[in-house]
Amino acid sequence: MAKFRPLGVVPLGDCAAYVEFSRTLDLQVNSMVQRLAVALRSRGLPWLRDVVPALGGVALHFDPAFEGNVLELAAELAAQCLKKGLPAAKEFESEIELPVCYEAEFAPDMDEVSKKTGLAAGEVAKRHAAAEYRVLMIGFAPGHAYLGGLDARLAVPRRATPRAQVPAGSVAIANDQTVVYPYAISGGWNVIGRTPLAVFDAGRPRPSLFAPGDRVRFRAVTGKEFARMAEQQ
Template sequence: MAPIRCEPLAEDALLLHVGEGIAPGTSDRVLAATAVLMRALPDVECVPAYASVLLRFDAGSWRTPGGPAPHQAVGEAAMAALASPDAASPSAREVTVPVCYGGDAGPDLAEVARLTGLGAEEVVARHAAGHYRVAMLGFAPGFPYLLGLDPVLAVPRRADPRTRVPAGSVAIGGAQTGIYPDALPGGWQLIGRTPLRLFDPAADEPAALRPGDRVRFASIDAARFDALWAEPGR
């Protein structure tokens, strides 16, 4: 296991390199490190990615007369926290995401079936049977990148990205699956849509999913989708 290393990014930011590439083991290490750092350094913003953790801090509050530079002080505090014997991983939330697959909700389902050599029903069954974990949020506020996609369902992104993908669209891009939190441009293959609201800027916790959450997809029909979409306060 490679040691964690620090890289200055800006006068108020450090990047902790935890590993390389996109892999469940690396993500486990990143999320465990993030949880430890959030507890130990509450005044530092910790943002996990696939193989790194971004630390944002107020440089002025970490600058002391005769003391180390802010980057060094934050880096040393972070490494000390990660070396603590109490650095245990938090328990993960379990979240079920309802999805209406195919049809208008998933216009690329047939193409994914063609690319994988499976029937559309088998694509849906395999996707809904997966055990996923939110590795990180990115691209747009509340967009979850989910690890755990059945390797058989890994397909290339579209050659012609859409200028507008409907909010709630569930998609596959390479070896990842994700959910568009709002109407956005995008090039992933759309296989379904959820009525779950992924991002609400007015909420106390704007993003419905957090890094580390365990996610299961539950297939619903179009009528159930419409009913859930129409619920007040959705």
């Protein structure tokens, strides 16, 4: 792991530090920081409250009572884990299949995406469901997963005007990624479908359906299938 060297360590307030490895999306770095986060958590340090992997780095949150230098310690802990070796991704990642209805009722931006890509709505849905995605990070809101692996033909910019509220379960695309809105929140991505499943539930042992590193596939379902699955939630 010697080839991965941090660019620096950035303070996040008084009790947290961000060990940065890349400022752009590098899939190798992204995979590494996810594995690094697992290695850091596995040490079971009582004063390390949380470890959060991002696109190109990892944030370490320390107990407010901790009196050491959080920047120096964050760098030291990361270096120790990299030197020792990180767990393989297959040891912690899950495979998830998510049913999605791409019909017009659930896809308010499908026509606009079709115009921008030159693809029929059915082809947009087909290409979106054909790809395998990987959770790059959880961010913006609890349970809000950013998924990499979008078909290059579907790469479109964000909406010019964000929506004040996007329905829970909405599946949307922008640039080279796709997201699934965990609950009704504001957002500016292009909505092309919706899943009937609850992707975030604070009452579950694992509230978010997604975790960094998970492999995700979408399966197209009809409106009737959507309604039946929604009733079972």
